[in-house]
Every structure is written in C-alpha cells, then in structure tokens.
Amino acid sequence: MSDDLFIKMVSTLTSLPGIGKKSAYRIGFFLLRADDATFKQFISNLTTVKERLKFCSVCGGLTEWEICDICSSSNRDSSIICVVEQPEDIFFIESTGEYKGKYHVLNGSISPLDGIGPDQLRIKSLIVRAEQDAVHEVLIATNPTIEGDVTAAYIHNILKEKKIRATRIAHGVTVGSTIEFADQYTLGKAIRSRLVL
Amino acid sequence: MSDDLFIKMVSTLTSLPGIGKKSAYRIGFFLLRADDATFKQFISNLTTVKERLKFCSVCGGLTEWEICDICSSSNRDSSIICVVEQPEDIFFIESTGEYKGKYHVLNGSISPLDGIGPDQLRIKSLIVRAEQDAVHEVLIATNPTIEGDVTAAYIHNILKEKKIRATRIAHGVTVGSTIEFADQYTLGKAIRSRLVL
CATH class of the missing domain: 1.10.8.420 (RecR Domain 1)
Structure with a gap:
C-alpha cells in the first residue's frame, strides 16, 4: 500500500x-x-x-452573469425582498414554489464571537434596495438560531426607523412530524406564534 | 441564481x-x-x-510502484496471506496493528446475482501464491455477508484439497458495545464461536 x-x-x-x-x-x-x-x-x-459561477452584484446569489436571472426577471415581484444568510438558501426557498419576489443574501449572520458584525454583512446594500419606492416588504428568512434571530432583530430595527414593513418566516412544528418530536423551544415558539383559525 | x-x-x-x-x-x-x-x-x-496510484501486481493493493511496500518488505511475515475483498480493507486491517503478514485482494466477492463468479475474482493468483512452500496459513478476511461467506467457503474448499491451512477472522459482539445492541445473527455467531477461557 x-x-x-x-x-x-x-x-x-x-x-x-x-x-x-x-x-x-x-x-x-x-x-x-x-x-x-x-x-x-x-x-x-x-x-x-x-470558473463560471459568480455572485450577483445585486442580490449576492449565484449567477453566470453580472446580474442573476431572478434580479433581472420582470416576472418576479420587485415589491418584496427576501433576506437570507447564504446563497444556497435561495435554492431551498425556490424549491417550495411559494415565493415570487426578489432576494438579498447577507453572506452570514451577526456573530460577535466570530468577529462578524453588521458591517461584515451585506446589510447596507439591503437597506439601499429596501428604500426604493417599489419595495413594500422585507421578508427576513435568516436561520432560527441565536445569530439569525439577532440579525433579524437588527435589520428589523433599521427598517422600522425607515418605516419599511418587515416580516419573518414562521417557526414551528415540522409538517408531517408529531408534536412529541418537536423540541421544547420550537414547540414554545409554535405556541407563541399560534394562528387564529 | x-x-x-x-x-x-x-x-x-x-x-x-x-x-x-x-x-x-x-x-x-x-x-x-x-x-x-x-x-x-x-x-x-x-x-x-x-495519476500516480496503481494496483500492486502481486497482492492487488494500492501502490505507486509495480510491487507494493508490503509485498516487497522483508519485515513482513511471508508465511501468512490475509485475503480481503477490497484494497481499502488492507488499510483497516493495518490500522489495528495486529497483523504482520502479507495480503491478497480479491477485488470483490462471489455474487451470482451480479454476475460475479470465482473467475472474475483474483482467486487463481491467490492459490498460486498459497501453494508456495513458505506459506503456512491463509487468513480469510472477507466481509461477514452472504457473498463474503460464500467466497470464504469457496476458497476454503480449494485450500483444503491442497492441504493448506485456512483461517477466518472472528465475528461477534462489537467491542465496547453491549449484548443488547448486537443483532440476533451476530449474537448467534458469537455464541457458536465461543472461546474456552
């Protein structure tokens, strides 16, 4: 050998x-x-x-060109921007078929222990995009982790000052699973976020 | 994207x-x-x-040269040949530090359903090696699967005719595990192969 x-x-x-x-x-x-x-x-x-894949200069997602297909598409709703931590999150959200707006990739989340503050993320360019007249909603889809929650709260605060509507994807019990298998934090969040039927 | x-x-x-x-x-x-x-x-x-790795012309293991380090080493015991299904198995056996002999790779196991018979495996070259005067034992370390067991039995029969001693590695309860977690077949085999203390 x-x-x-x-x-x-x-x-x-x-x-x-x-x-x-x-x-x-x-x-x-x-x-x-x-x-x-x-x-x-x-x-x-x-x-x-x-060699061929680059990052879109607008949203930060993957593309072969200067600007990606979603950013340059006229079929996508420009009034809503979905904020994600990583380019791959766009794939996962696209695979649901539930979202027809634009995206913005932060390239991470606020994590002081790793030396990552808001300035290391693509937050400024998000705010510039969100301030355009056409944008009516920023859907924050950062991960349901401490870092993701802190990042969501940070962006929410800035948007609130600028009177731009911010929303966050729901967290709760996994579809197809049982309540028994949901951890206590997820179950707690599912109860606090309960919906009127 | x-x-x-x-x-x-x-x-x-x-x-x-x-x-x-x-x-x-x-x-x-x-x-x-x-x-x-x-x-x-x-x-x-x-x-x-x-580009650089090839298969040893003697044992079938990996090597950069015509003949691998183990086959050409004078520090390894030439009187025992350990038979394995795949070249990677040599790594796993070497990592135990328990074996100091030579190896022979079959490149698979007898599996009629996949169209693999004895002729597709490196069995003939094993027998030629085993018939050399210096070889006193062939340790069969094929996998404990149906195919591995059939292959072991096939090789054992040939060696028996030629009066060459064949041995097989033991199968039993995993070290560090508990009897509770051993499946019934493994536990059955462990009982049949029990050792006198």
Missing part, C-alpha cells in the same frame, strides 16, 4: 464539509477505481462550474 | 458514494466559496493521486 499518497487524497477529501475519515476512504477508493474518462469528466465538471 | 450550472455541480457530487443532495449542496457551495488557490490545490491533489 502506498500510504502517503492515499492519505493525501483522504485528507484532501476530509477538508470538505460533512466528510469524515470513513466517507473520505469510500470516496477516495471510488475515484481511484473510476476509469480515467469518468474521473476527468468529474474534475472538469467541478472546474467548469467553479 | 444560475440553476443549470450549479445543478451540474450537485449532480457531479451526488455521483460519489454516500453523497446525497443535501451534502452535495453543502460541498458545492463550500467549493464555490473557496478561494481560487485552495480550489486549484484541491483539484490538483485529487488528480496527482489518481
């Missing part, structure tokens, strides 16, 4: 998020066993996407 | 074993966010290892 070389492959793969040593072994051997054409295609796919 | 390009990256990543859609999204965004130097290093590490 040529330990050093393979260990190099394993440590390269464990640098990826969510990949532990056992997964890295499995993926490493899969790549070693793949025929050369398949391996080259794999590498070229990753490289092409990496 | 530039869906098509990113979806291409996601589907490239889900082609890896054990990587589902959610993991592929997470890894994909990690690679997109990585700076160019880190990304290039990642790709070059994988490519270098893929």
